Amino acid sequence: MRKAARDNEQAQTIRAAVLRHRGGPLSIETIEMEGPQDDEVLVRIAASGICHTDISYVNEWYDASEGPLILGHEGAGIVERAGKNVKGFRRGDHVVLSYQSCGACGACRSGRPADCRDLYELNFGFRRPGGGNAYLRSGVKGHFFGQSSFATHTLATVRNLVKVKKDLPLELLAPLGCGLQTGAGTVMNSLAVKAGKSIAVFGTGSVGLAAIMAARIVGAAPIVGIDILPKRLKLARELGATHTIDSRREDVATRIRDITGSGVDYSVEGTGNDEMFRLSMELLNPGGTAALLTGASGPGRLPGGRKALSIIQGDAVPQLFIPQLISFYRKGLFPLDRLVKFYDFKQINKAIADSMRGSTIKPVLRISSSLP
Ligand code: CXF
Ligand code: ZN
Numbered sequence: 001m002r003k004a005a006r007d008n009e010q011a012q013t014i015r016a017a018v019l020r021h022r023g024g025p026l027s028i029e030t031i032e033m034e035g036p037q038d039d040e041v042l043v044r045i046a047a048s049g050i051c052h053t054d055i056s057y058v059n060e061w062y063d064a065s066e067g068p069l070i071l072g073h074e075g076a077g078i079v080e081r082a083g084k085n086v087k088g089f090r091r092g093d094h095v096v097l098s099y100q101s102c103g104a105c106g107a108c109r110s111g112r113p114a115d116c117r118d119l120y121e122l123n124f125g126f127r128r129p130g131g132g133n134a135y136l137r138s139g140v141k142g143h144f145f146g147q148s149s150f151a152t153h154t155l156a157t158v159r160n161l162v163k164v165k166k167d168l169p170l171e172l173l174a175p176l177g178c179g180l181q182t183g184a185g186t187v188m189n190s191l192a193v194k195a196g197k198s199i200a201v202f203g204t205g206s207v208g209l210a211a212i213m214a215a216r217i218v219g220a221a222p223i224v225g226i227d228i229l230p231k232r233l234k235l236a237r238e239l240g241a242t243h244t245i246d247s248r249r250e251d252v253a254t255r256i257r258d259i260t261g262s263g264v265d266y267s268v269e270g271t272g273n274d275e276m277f278r279l280s281m282e283l284l285n286p287g288g289t290a291a292l293l294t295g296a297s298g299p300g301r302l303p304g305g306r307k308a309l310s311i312i313q314g315d316a317v318p319q320l321f322i323p324q325l326i327s328f329y330r331k332g333l334f335p336l337d338r339l340v341k342f343y344d345f346k347q348i349n350k351a352i353a354d355s356m357r358g359s360t361i362k363p364v365l366r367i368s369s370s371l372p
Pocket of ligand 1: 051052053054099119123178312313
């Protein structure tokens with residue numbers, strides 16, 4: 001049978017949250033998705049985190065000329081079927097889905113998939129890794145980050161799948177695939193923060209809190225969390241921040257100098273706010289390093305003798321790093337359950353609104369279990 005005919009034969013009806021208008025709302029629709037090609041894995045999505053990248057896509061980046069899209073890139077689920085060239089995954093495996101990479105370029109072959117030559121095309125190209133669109137018959141595009149996890153089912157590849165043990169709930173593990181990996185990976189991999197070094201974390205949403213939990217694991221001190229929401233700052237203290245600063249009420253520079261006696265050895269900037277961006281570099285000690293998670297645009301300037309890193313996914317190899325984070329969670333060192341709030345799939349627009357307001361740190365959609 002010809003490949004296209006076979007894909008169509010295995011096609012199935014799925015439900016997905018579809019974006020048709022900038023600003024939303026997303027509408028849950030029944031659409032058709034082709035079956036897995038030889039190197040693809042069909043995953044039934046149990047749950048998906050909502051990341052700020054999804055929200056930015058809805059509110060700012062989406063251009064209706066792209067056509068309707070399925071977003072979502074913090075999926076977790078159960079393997080339903082694996083294509084015939086797929087090794088290491090079979091029906092029933094529990095998986096966390098992460099970002100996509102090519103596996104063939106120099107960076108991927110050197111174990112640095114976050115620097116993949118085709119990173120943007122594979123994660124934002126809305127195409128299968130080998131080209132094509134499994135949702136074509138419904139006139140919708142997906143394959144966002146190699147997953148489009150705001151759906152009951154998706155097609156992934158071994159490059160963006162992480163097999164996990166079955167004893168932990170998938171809905172808890174879902175946010176590891178992007179936000180939590182990015183925060184923790186920035187501290188542990190990109191910055192490789194050493195015990196006893198000082199660190200300031202600007203923004204205590206899910207990425208910043210993961211950075212704080214990781215900073216505590218590696219023994220950094222002091223660990224300073226900066227945010228505008230007192231509730232988040234309280235959680236930051238509970239999860240490892242030795243000090244917190246409410247940047248709406250306090251002068252950040254003065255407080256950091258008081259706390260450290262100088263500046264900080266490391267900073268993690270996750271707010272995207274111009275002022276915080278500038279301070280994350282200005283308040284570095286000589287030899288210090290700033291990790292800029294929201295892109296290096298903006299009016300910031302880097303004082304001489306400092307390094308700035310623009311970081312993607314915490315330089316993590318998902319298959320190595322996510323199991324490491326799970327083992328920290330098991331030991332009580334990375335209590336990600338403190339960050340998540342669960343929503344039924346049909347509450348997706350409320351979950352997005354709560355995340356934008358900051359009242360929820362990491363929304364996670366219960367997908368399969370909440371649909372009739
Ligand atoms: C990242 C992922 C990889 C490319 C740049 C943006 N954001 C994830 O949410
Ligand atoms: Zn993300």
